[in-house]
Each structure stands twice: as structure tokens, then as C-alpha cells.
Amino acid sequence: MNRGTGHSLVCGLEIHVELATRTKVLCACPNRFGAEPNTLACPVCAGLPGALPVLNAEAVRLAVLAGLALDCTIRSRSVMARKNYFYPDMPKGYQITQYEEPLCVDGSILLDDLPGGPRRVRIERAHLEEDAGKLLHDAFGTGTLVDLNRCGVPLLEIVGAPDLRTPEEARRMMEIVRDRLEACGVSDCRMEEGSLRADVNVSLLDEATGQFGTRVEIKNVNSFRAVERAVASEARRQERILGAGGRVVRETRLWDDGRGESRPMRRKETDDDYRYFPEPDLPALRIGPEEVEALRRRLPEFPAERRRRYRDEMGLLDADALLLCRPPAVARLFESACAAGASPRAAADFLRVEVFRHLNRAGLDPADVPFGGESLARLLAAVGAGRLAPVGARRVLERMFEDSGAAADPEGEAERQGLLIRSGGVGLDDLARRVAAAHPAACQDLRAGKEKAFSFLLGQAMREARGGADPKALAEALRRVLSGPGHESAGLTGPAEQAGGKGDPA
Amino acid sequence: MTAVAAPRTDPSYRPFFPAVAPVAPGCPAPLAPDAVALASRLRQRDLSCEEAVRDALERVGRDDGQYSCFLGLCADRAVEKAREADRRLSGLAADEARHAFPFLGVPAAVKDNLCLEGVRTTCGSRMLSSYVPPYTATTVSRLEALGAVVIGKLNMDEFAMGASSETSFLGPVRNPHATDRVAGGSSGGSAAALAAGFVPLSLGSDTGGSIRQPAAFCGVFGLKPTYGAMSRYGLVAYASSLDQPGPLARSLRDLSVLFPGLVGRDPRDATSRAPSPPPVPDAPRAGVPEEYLAASTHPALRAAVSEAVRRLEAAGIPVLPLSLPATRLCVPAYYILASAEASSNLSRFDGVRYGHRSAAGETLAERCAASRTEGFGLEVRRRILLGTFVLSAGYQDQYYGRAQKAREAIREEFRRAFGTVDFLVTPATPEPAFRIGEKITDPIAMYSQDICTVGPSLAGLPALSVPAGHTAEGLPVGIQLIGPAWSEAFLLAMAQRLAEVPA
Numbered sequence A: 001m002n003r004g005t006g007h008s009l010v011c012g013l014e015i016h017v018e019l020a021t022r023t024k025v026l027c028a029c030p031n032r033f034g035a036e037p038n039t040l041a042c043p044v045c046a047g048l049p050g051a052l053p054v055l056n057a058e059a060v061r062l063a064v065l066a067g068l069a070l071d072c073t074i075r076s077r078s079v080m081a082r083k084n085y086f087y088p089d090m091p092k093g094y095q096i097t098q099y100e101e102p103l104c105v106d107g108s109i110l111l112d113d114l115p116g117g118p119r120r121v122r123i124e125r126a127h128l129e130e131d132a133g134k135l136l137h138d139a140f141g142t143g144t145l146v147d148l149n150r151c152g153v154p155l156l157e158i159v160g161a162p163d164l165r166t167p168e169e170a171r172r173m174m175e176i177v178r179d180r181l182e183a184c185g186v187s188d189c190r191m192e193e194g195s196l197r198a199d200v201n202v203s204l205l206d207e208a209t210g211q212f213g214t215r216v217e218i219k220n221v222n223s224f225r226a227v228e229r230a231v232a233s234e235a236r237r238q239e240r241i242l243g244a245g246g247r248v249v250r251e252t253r254l255w256d257d258g259r260g261e262s263r264p265m266r267r268k269e270t271d272d273d274y275r276y277f278p279e280p281d282l283p284a285l286r287i288g289p290e291e292v293e294a295l296r297r298r299l300p301e302f303p304a305e306r307r308r309r310y311r312d313e314m315g316l317l318d319a320d321a322l323l324l325c326r327p328p329a330v331a332r333l334f335e336s337a338c339a340a341g342a343s344p345r346a347a348a349d350f351l352r353v354e355v356f357r358h359l360n361r362a363g364l365d366p367a368d369v370p371f372g373g374e375s376l377a378r379l380l381a382a383v384g385a386g387r388l389a390p391v392g393a394r395r396v397l398e399r400m401f402e403d404s405g406a407a408a409d410p411e412g413e414a415e416r417q418g419l420l421i422r423s424g425g426v427g428l429d430d431l432a433r434r435v436a437a438a439h440p441a442a443c444q445d446l447r448a449g450k451e452k453a454f455s456f457l458l459g460q461a462m463r464e465a466r467g468g469a470d471p472k473a474l475a476e477a478l479r480r481v482l483s484g485p486g487h488e489s490a491g492l493t494g495p496a497e498q499a500g501g502k503g504d505p506a
Numbered sequence B: 001m002t003a004v005a006a007p008r009t010d011p012s013y014r015p016f017f018p019a020v021a022p023v024a025p026g027c028p029a030p031l032a033p034d035a036v037a038l039a040s041r042l043r044q045r046d047l048s049c050e051e052a053v054r055d056a057l058e059r060v061g062r063d064d065g066q067y068s069c070f071l072g073l074c075a076d077r078a079v080e081k082a083r084e085a086d087r088r089l090s091g092l093a094a095d096e097a098r099h100a101f102p103f104l105g106v107p108a109a110v111k112d113n114l115c116l117e118g119v120r121t122t123c124g125s126r127m128l129s130s131y132v133p134p135y136t137a138t139t140v141s142r143l144e145a146l147g148a149v150v151i152g153k154l155n156m157d158e159f160a161m162g163a164s165s166e167t168s169f170l171g172p173v174r175n176p177h178a179t180d181r182v183a184g185g186s187s188g189g190s191a192a193a194l195a196a197g198f199v200p201l202s203l204g205s206d207t208g209g210s211i212r213q214p215a216a217f218c219g220v221f222g223l224k225p226t227y228g229a230m231s232r233y234g235l236v237a238y239a240s241s242l243d244q245p246g247p248l249a250r251s252l253r254d255l256s257v258l259f260p261g262l263v264g265r266d267p268r269d270a271t272s273r274a275p276s277p278p279p280v281p282d283a284p285r286a287g288v289p290e291e292y293l294a295a296s297t298h299p300a301l302r303a304a305v306s307e308a309v310r311r312l313e314a315a316g317i318p319v320l321p322l323s324l325p326a327t328r329l330c331v332p333a334y335y336i337l338a339s340a341e342a343s344s345n346l347s348r349f350d351g352v353r354y355g356h357r358s359a360a361g362e363t364l365a366e367r368c369a370a371s372r373t374e375g376f377g378l379e380v381r382r383r384i385l386l387g388t389f390v391l392s393a394g395y396q397d398q399y400y401g402r403a404q405k406a407r408e409a410i411r412e413e414f415r416r417a418f419g420t421v422d423f424l425v426t427p428a429t430p431e432p433a434f435r436i437g438e439k440i441t442d443p444i445a446m447y448s449q450d451i452c453t454v455g456p457s458l459a460g461l462p463a464l465s466v467p468a469g470h471t472a473e474g475l476p477v478g479i480q481l482i483g484p485a486w487s488e489a490f491l492l493a494m495a496q497r498l499a500e501v502p503a
């Protein structure tokens, strides 16, 4: 990012991901977000004297899976370590993490969708650690209190190499990491709930001398957009300082997304001395190659590949492919609908327009959709066959969210609601006759050559049909009835409906 | 094998290798010589469990003023548990009871760094003077599952740091064999309570000798198990990679019955393991490492080892001299590693999260500093400072790193030795119990007390402290049997052989 100052941006991300284990990483407490303070804590979480940590095997498996998703090498032996420092939200006085011998090393990811073409960036390491508690400042008017619920939530810290050169790349890296980890189910990766967090390291490289500048760390960057903005803002800030002949100070800054700027948090003249040493309460972590390979086989297709497949093999527009390739619940719904016979484009259209609209309006998450793609395929089949109009399909969809019966048999639901299109012939003619009979004045106007009256009559007929009729077929029926003889007496015709039903298969 | 040690007819030494150690001279005779005998009396309904427990509580109440073995009693809880035991006994055939609950109704006590739910657990420190844990240590639960009734918490060096039980904030433990002498440490209360006849069984913890040395000073048996044999869950940590709870008793058979009930993998302690004893050798061979003999500054200790050698040979067990040169690294490596881990383990005690909170200080940092200065005694503060230093950037390689390497060398040396012999015989201590106050102001003198015991701790090996007689003044002396990992039962059997040889 050379802006004519002779400096280019050097940026690296440290990404923390909360792993979606059932229990915490070092004890048996549930790993859950949003519970009442201190209801998810035990002697281990609280660091009670004598309590001991025990490493959760599920957390290790998820960490390995995540490492594999980031193309890391999984080390057959890794070591948990103590990072000693004081902070009131950390009851033991140290954090259990990994230091010299992390679990995952030497990964990389490909950043696509960038104006300058795809770029590969390195992941130095990814290691397993425990989260700290949370300070609640004056939440109860009693000064600062500590909530231990988050203590011991399993975290994977992903340390990216300083390979990023633009704010867009930083954002893209976050997105790709999110895409991949979300796809393998190791985390729900919600930045707004803090299950995915980033610390951003920014420095400027003097292009003339090849000298790296002082690195500044920015914390509290809580959205993808904030990552991009924080990097850009910090680069500008450092350029301004250097441009004015100043010196960038080594420090940690706090991002204020509302104001779009960072502010100093603490100066770092020297490295903090965390006095790391191997955690004596936990034996070295050993993972055999068979176990790693078994997990590698569990790696899913990632959104980037999936998007390509949706576009190139299933014929979706790239925009739709992008929209449906993640989160996993959406991709699953789409693919199972296609597998059950829906046309990919119709399924994509319906998901994009109707399902997403409903989710947004109801404030639901894609994972909350209570039915599968088969239900969707059945619904779309009815639409495709002309038995259900889009407006009717929307109504049935709404019912499908509320009623598993409706979800199991969308067409039956349409029928119960009277939404099935009375296809062609008698049914529609009957309706047209009824409308004509109800509005003699309009019929008069139409015969007098006032075409506007037809629009009115069609509108009335559509209303009568409550969305259960194909507008084109209904217009034709209306023309037929109005131009035919004796239409004035319409509506009195008997129920000679439904063709078919004759000719039993013998 | 006679080249091993000094002549066994040293005038300062009176040999005595009991299978059941008597209480200290002058102490009232216990209800039974050991826990197995008492349990048997209780099963025969010769007396009730409640009577036995009340008897123990009364003895402590009457006589512990002289020794300060106990930091606290849980009398109500103990009597309740004793009544439970009586009810249980009345519903069981004696044989069933012996198998399911070998120590049903037998009073016992545990070191005050082992958590017992609802009972104050101070670690001998002002810092935790009001701490009541909401849970029970696995090891204590296992002791109770064998039927034993915990009557109270035993005095100790503060946070188990010491070799004399003088650093307890409630004052030193006095040796029942000579009350002007220390009981040893850090499990001084655990050993002295047996010697005084208060209880027949106790639990201690051993980090660098904290069970074995007080057992030797008080003339009782003390077993430091293989690292990982007994769960550390609920043992307030001093040096996690070395800490190991262990039993003390007045008889070998008590330990033989008790130990298997205390060991086993605990899902709450990731360093605990299921026992995997090596095959018992058909023709065992013993070794006597010369460095341990050389470390003994009192002739009675060397003479005790000579007497043990004579007895082993009389029992047909060959004894070889051998050399463990890495022994000289043991004490420095131990103090670096143990202090490093302690500095981290004890960082939570700052008056904010846990522990004594000072009224002094304006800022958080000042308040913490004041709380730690007031809450911790001198020795604990010394080790926290030492440990913080040896882990600091720029010093870590030079101290902590080198100590880790030394530990590996010590481990390797023991491994090699156990390729040649099946167990080692050493003095348990360099000298018998010293006078209270004699070494407390001289940390180096105090630390060098650990020379005989820290080796097995660093190597994670089991070691048994065995009473081996007395000095001319009547102070107990003890020897130590060290074996390869999981050889506890074998070591107990070897000690039994020593006791069975006619004098």
C-alpha cells in the first residue's frame, strides 16, 4: 500500500477462535455463551487451591481439525505451558496455553476475491489455550466484579505471518479463516459474540531501506469491517507520524469502532516477561498420525470450493453461489433441496428471495430452519408444476416454519389453505364467471371498450383466488368468460369441476 | 558385603528394625499397636468406632499442646462418621467388612494441604487461615472410602515448604521423641501424630522428602509413592511436577493394606496413572549409593545403613556398592524447579482472588504486595522470589533450563542403577532430628537436609522411609528404600525382610 510516502503496509493477524466443545477445555463445566454470571464455574474454573486442570480431548480434536483446515502441520507431540501474569479475570494467576511446542504449525491460506488476484499468506502457528473470565465494571453498582463463565472456554490462537499488505487482505484473511473454521464445525465464528476475535499488528516498511518499522498492536477489533478499517486507520496514523518526522511508539492500542479510530491502551517498551514454563499439571499432548488422518478425512468442502462448484457445475450465478456457499446450514439446505430434485437455480432463487426474507423478518438464523431441503424441493416442485403460485408458496413457507406437518407435505398444506392453482378449464372459468357476475358495471365498461375495466376485474379475480391462481391462466379464463355468450348468468353453474379421476388404473 | 558402610558397631547407634513401630517413649499406649489391629478390634465389636474416634479426639485434646501436631479438629464430623461406621459394621459380617472397608472406624488424620469439604484447610499459612474448601481431595475421599475416619488436619511447614515444620503460622511441630527437637517436615504433624499415638494412620505429601524425613525423625513408616500413583486433586500445590501425597503408618502391614486403596488413576488429575508394577525379582539385589552415605553427617545414619546391609545379606539378598554422581545436582536442581513451580502456583494468593487481604496499600499493586508480605512467611516469600527469578527472561536457560537437564540426568542415572540392582538402600536423612530453631535461620543448612530424599522426587520414583533404630540419646534414625517406578509393594516386602532378620 504505497501512498507515495515510500512506506508499505505490513500487517499480521492474531485470531482467537472459541472452539465449539460441549464442555470447557480444562474442566467439565458446560461451554455455553450468555448464561447468568458465574453459573458455569467449578473449583477448576475458579482456580481453587488444589483444583487441577484436565485437557478436554474434544477440544484437542477440534483444534487439530482447525489446524488441518488452515493447512497446518499437526505436531505429534505438543506441550501445554503456563503464561504467568496478573489480571483479575484470571483466577489462577497464569493462563494455560502453548508456547515453544504448539499443536499446529506452518499453515497457509489462499486469499481470493482480491482486486490484485489471489494471494497465499502464511499461518505461523495455531495453539490451544484457555480463555480468561470477564470483568463486569459497575454492572451492579458495586465496583468491578468477575464473571468466571468464560474462564476455561477453549480457544485456538491462530498466529498469521506478517504477510498482509492491504487492509482488504486483512479483512479477506479473517473471512477465509471464518469460512473454513465454520465449515468444519469447530466454531460458530460469531465476531459479535466474541467467538471469533482478532488482534491486528501493523507496521510500515520503509521501501527505500527495506527497514521494518515499529509494530503496533490493535485490540478490540470486533467485526470484519472493523478489521479493514482498523488496519487502514493505523497505517494512516503511522504514515502521518513518519511524514511529520516523528517516531512510531511500540504500544497496544484499542480500536473504537464508533469513532473509527484507535486510542492508546498501554506502552510496551520491552516484551512482557510471562515466565513461560511447561505446565506440570498436564502431560505432553500426543497425537498419532492415524488420528490426524482420521480427522483430515472429516474435513468438509470449504466455501470457496463450494462456491466454484455451485457456479461452474450447478449453473448458479456467482452472486448466488457466494450467497449460498456458507454458512453451513444454508449450503446444506440448498444442496439437500437439489439432491431431492429441485432445480439449483429455482432453489437458489427461492432461498435468496423467500427463505432469507423470512429469516430476516423473523430474526432467525439459518441454523434455525426447522425443515430440510426435501421439504423445500417438494414445495418448489409444486411451484414448478404450476400448481402453486409464488405468492402461495410464500404462505406455505411461512406455515412450514411453524408446523412440521406443513413442512412434511407443503402441497397438502397448500391444498388445505385453498392455495392450489385451479389449473385451466372449469375451475378458473367458474371463478371468472363469479367475478363477472359480481361486477356487472365493469363488464359493461369492458364491452364498451374500456380496457381499464379488465385490469380491475382481473384484480378482483386474483383477490378471490387468494394467490391460488396463475395470473396468466386467470386472465385467459376471464377473457373466455367475458367474450362468451350468456356470461351474465355465470356463478350459477354447477360444480362440474376437476377433470380426471376417471379411468381407474385397472 | 562389607565395603559398603562404616562398622555397624558404632557406639552412637542402637539398631531396631520393627515391623510395627511403637509410639514414642512416654506417650500413652494406643488402643492397638497399628491400624490393622485396631480395625480388627472394631470388627469384633470389642469397642465401637465411636469410642475409638472419641478416644483419639480426647488424646489430641489432652496431649497435643506439647506437640502441635494438629492445626484443627473436625470432631463433630468425625463422630458422625464413626457412628455411620458403627451402623455399617452392624450390618456386615466381619469378613465382608474387612474386605470392603479394611479400616472401618479407624481414626486417621490428614495434612492440612489436603482439602476436606467444609473443613478449614490452611496449608499452615496465614494466607489461607480462613479458607474452607467446597470439595474434598480425591486422596482423602479414598482414605475415607476404606472406612477410616478423619479426625482433623495436621500441622506442616507453610505451603509444604520446609524440612522442620517450623514455618507453620501456628508454630512448630515438636517431636514426641524429644520435644525440643523438630518433627521434620514438611509433613511434621503427619509423622508426629503417629509417634504420639494420636492416630494410627495419616496422610502427608512429599515434594522433596516431606513424608520420608519426618517419618525418619519420628520413628514411623512413610511412603512417597511413584509420581502419579496417588491423585493430587485437592492437594494444594507447592511444586506440581514433584508433589505426591502419601501415607504414613506405624506398621508395614498398615501401609501394605492402605496403599493399594489410595492409588489409581483419577480423572481429575491428568498426571495420575493406573499402577503398573514391574515383575517382582526372584532374587532381589540391593545397592548402596556411596554419595548418600557420604552425605550423612551423623555416624548413626551410616551405621543404620550398615546394619540394614548386614540384615539383607543375612536374608540372602546381595548388596552392591554403587555410585550415583548426579546426586550432587539433586539439591540445586530441586530448589530451582520447585521454587519456579511454587512461584506460579502461589501467584493466585494475593488477597484479591484468594487469601489474606491486607488493609494497607492504596493501589491494587500495593494492596497485593502488602497482602502477600503479611500473608506469607519468610521461607515462602524466599521461594517465590527465587522461583520468579529463575524463570525470568534472560535467566531461565541458565537456571530453570539447566535444572531441567539435571533432572533428566538424575532420572537417567536411576534408570541405569535399576538395571543393575532392584532397589537402593540409603540413609533417610543426613542426621537425626535437630533442635527447634537450630537451622531455621540458615536456609542452606535447612536445604541440605533434603540431600537423601530429593533424588527419588526428581526422578518420580517410590521411596519408603523405614525406622532403623536410635541414636545413643534415643532419637530415631531411619533408612530409605528406593525402587523403580511402581515398586511400592516390593519395597514394603523388602522392609518386612529387614524386620524379620533376627538381631
Ligand SMILES: [Zn+2]
Pocket (backbone or CB within 6 Å): A024, A027, A028, A029, A040, A041, A042, A043, A044, A045, A046, A152
Ligand atoms: Zn469449570
